Amino acid sequence: MKLLAAIGRNQYLSRGLHPYDPRPMPTPAPASSVPDDFCAIDFGTSNSAIAVPAAGGAGGAPGAMELVQLEGEALTMPTAVFYLAEGPDLPNLPRLYGRAAVASYVEGNEGRLMRSMKSVLGSSLMDQHTDIGAGRSVSFADVIASYLRHLLRSAEAHAGRELKRVVLGRPVYFVDGDPVRDAQAQAALQAAARAVGFTDIGFQYEPIAAAFHYEAGIDSEQHVLVADIGGGTSDFSLVRVGPARRERLDRRDDVLASHGVHIAGTDFDRRVELGAILPLLGFGAYGPERPGQPAREVPSKVYFDLATWHLINTVYRPQRVLELRGMKGDYADADQHRRLMKVLTDHLGHDLAGRAEQAKIAVAAGGEVAIDLGLVERGLQATLTEPQAAALLRDDLGRIVTAALETAAMAGLQPAQVDALYFTGGSTGLKGLTDALAAAFPTARPVYGERLASVATGLGLYARRLFGG
Template sequence: MAQACGVDFGTSNSTVGYIDSRATGAVGSSLLALEDGKATLPSVVFFNADDDEVSYGRAALAGYLAGYEGRLMRSLKSLLGTSLIDGQTEVAGRSLPFRLLLQQFIGEVKRRAERQAGQEFSCAVFGRPVFFIDDSAAADKLAEDTLAGIAHAVGFKEVSFQFEPIAAAFDYESQIAREELVLIADIGGGTSDFSLVRLSPDRAARAERRDDILATGGVHIGGTDFDKYLSLTSVMPLLGYQTLMNNDSAIPSGYYFNLATWHTINQAYTKKTWTQLADVVRDAREPAKLGRLQRLIEAREGHWLAMKVEEAKIALSDADAIELMLDRLSPPETLTIARPAFEHAIGHLVDQIDQTVLKLLADAGVGRGGVDTVFFTGGSSGVGMLRERIGALLPNARKVEGDLFGSIGAGLALDAVRKYG
């Protein structure tokens, strides 16, 4: 029997699913605990310059927030398929290729999973979005090939891929008693992926499921994009975003977009940026706001600010309004954000997601009333506006919430058994 697992390398969190029949004689799927008894490992790496150590996941975030000097990297998956993957960043005075950074993280995921399972894994089914990169088949293939190469480099001898929403479908299928036509809505940190699939207990036993998949679709929009536009509309104006220079030209927006986008935050910390920003502050109409931006960048607090925005996004999924304490700004600020402001900030993104769902239904030749169930997974599917809009597109469908962070990993484990025994 192959030593196989399912790996969900996510933009925000990663999991590993493994089916072990040795102890009970019965096949059962479980997610392996990757950190502190929890199945999820946040996809974060922190290079602690004070202690010359590398930490991962929650420990990485805790080390960074505790104020240790170093470099925090998050949203690593977003590098796949982009030109950045062949670039590098500076860590402790040394150049670190981004490709090697991903290899270090995935290697750590593998080591932790093997330690928890008590065995090595030689085969893996990796989850992948329907599209790593929109509207570029070449970039999409490059992203998958890059991930496969990294998986082989960390010790997996055989690697295959499964669409993340299909993996979630396999997990949901293990819970139902009759046939259903299901829209799997996987709203992750970096992408929104959908599959329309016929599921049933009888179909689950089939080795080949291609005919059960009516359509797949996706768009490169996810939770980190919601963070980005909430930050740009609500937080970055405190730092001078969309203000003017004395000559009536706009303050360059690149500083703000870099700080609002998880995988480009570190680009704001270069010496070139500091030099340019000093000139901008001198010529700004609102120098106090630009001075606040300057102090934030000098203190390397961009990741802290992004985490505060993410915190606000999550809170606004339940609350009508929240107060966001921005105590590390200089001077500190308490910002009130109402849910309508958040929904306005992300409205154009949700419109694109709606169109992706409608195209998928058209591709499948299925009317909006013909879907039995919408199965939501992925951490960002908790955003109320998004869930309501998708639900409104499918008026007759039941709305079911899966394990927002675990359904894909569990489904990949089932697929690993099908593929590798």
């Protein structure tokens, strides 16, 4: 442990080593003696999913795993908890999960939205309490346990039985370059799982889990670059897979390198909103010319906040609305200021962000997209063209491709030595992104997993091997 703690991150990667991993490796019991009381959880930064053993017959072959429908027919759920701060029963911490949590926040209900809880693991915040309104507070550890408990209840309702054993996904590094904090992060997630009732807990690296689908269909050892690109981060892992390795329970040595950047889908949406929609509300515009003074650019902070999901609600605060209303004279075009105030007073910020996201998706198919802004002003619309979108996203895509190439270099491989690119994560639906990555690794075979469920599916396969015999 002391030796590993003294080795830098790049040395771990180049030598095929990894930070201290405290997990015990459970010993699988014979298949005949093992009940199907296990599951697999992908506790993601943005979305989560859970897999359970499939029922026999009617599409559920013996030994198969299936994803649980968590919200209607959705197999994934936003990793979000909203603590209500108004209404009855406040001492019992009424809360909402997933899409309901996000919707309650967007609608402006009183309370506290908790997202990206996974990023707290391994930090000093885990044991601290955070205010959730109405004079109440909860620890981050309790927030995570509450969310895992909600996933477990959904899975048990689906399976019709108790689930006592679990495989949890984990990133190669919860905390970069700090083995002690990385071990603390896994221990904290393990403690949360025990708090909700799991008695036997295993872990698997998320990129290994994502690669299981590809590994099942190959007959030779290969190097696969797993590109997991979601809402907040673009993460890459160079993984060694093959038929001689697929039955091994301990796969940590098969993750040859791991790297990433904090750029992904929400950053793309922000670029599109700032570049195509918000100029109609005054972003980048100039005020009137005054004697002896050049025209000055309209203050831009409100526009950046409107384009940043978790800051949108801050622009609706009465004091800020009053301040912005008084800035009418700073606009040469009174229509731009009027549209801005319409968005603020009618709380349309999240709607605009959603329209930017949909435009980004639509233009990826090619051509030109009209963005209807009639909710702001009758007949108002913005236009997003494919060349315009490419220009808006060029810098972000360039940094993502650079991170992918750096991952291969950290593993000691040239791009031509990468056999396959495995795409997973919601943002890999953006064709311009996957095309740019494919161009950087021209000899690699592109493979498209389930964008939001590949990791959970792979964790389910691993849980079957570990617990199901």
